[in-house]
Amino acid sequence: MQFFSRYQHLFFSILFTFFLVGIRMIMTGTHTFAFIPWNTFLAIVPLWFSYLLPAARGRVAWLYAALWLLFFPNAMYMVTDLFHLREREKVPYWADLLLLFSAAVNGLIAGFLSLYNTEQWLRQRGSGKRRHLFIVAAMLLCGYGIYLGRYERWNSWDVVAQPFALLSGIADHILHPMRNIDAWMVTGLFGVWMYLLYGFLKTGFRRIR
Secondary structure (H helix, E strand, O other), rough: OOOHOHHHHHHHHHHHHHHHHHHHHHOOOOOOOOHHHHHHHHHHHHHHHHHHHHOOHHHHHHHHHHHHHHHHOOOOOOOOOOOHHHOOOOOHHHHHHHHHOOOHHHHHHHHHHHHHHHHHHHHHHOHHHHHHHHHHHHHHHHHHHHHHOOOOOOOOOOOHHHHHHHHHHHHHHHOOOOHHHHHOOOHHHHHHHHHHHHHHHHHHHHHHO
8 A cells, every 4th residue: 555655664663663562561461551552543544634635626635634633633642652651560661661752753753744744735725824824823733632632631533522521621721821821831832842843854754755
């Protein structure tokens, strides 16, 4: 499949992380990091939608773009899985560090690749200034999505499953910003960090298009 062929190095890295998860489960008899494969799958979803964009037309293309934006934070969210790192019996600290860090990097690369694909698609539909504003907005929305996922435990599908509860929580953040300062700090700082890192990595991404 062309999708896997184009991003084969990323998928080899993902397989390496899954190997680490499997070895850890066998060694310890526990499922401590069994969530990593599922989180990785969710990180690949926005890359898949961005991959479909160039061949899509009309409303279908915009549907793919909307779905990309909805799932985009899942890729960057994997950085916060590093919160699970701590000393545990039966497994060296460095082994868990490698496992979680490799998973986080896989998520970041998948997310940034998907953003690059989407930016190239938008290149044919708007000015450079609009694309730049889109990237800034996407990074800030992603930062906010990371907060919603990590601290308030919302998922992308809650947009459909629990839309009113989700909107109520968002409204509270907007109406009471000082009471929810952590939400805006995570949004802003993660957004700026991802924006700066994306600008650095973008040159390398051009080589695999």
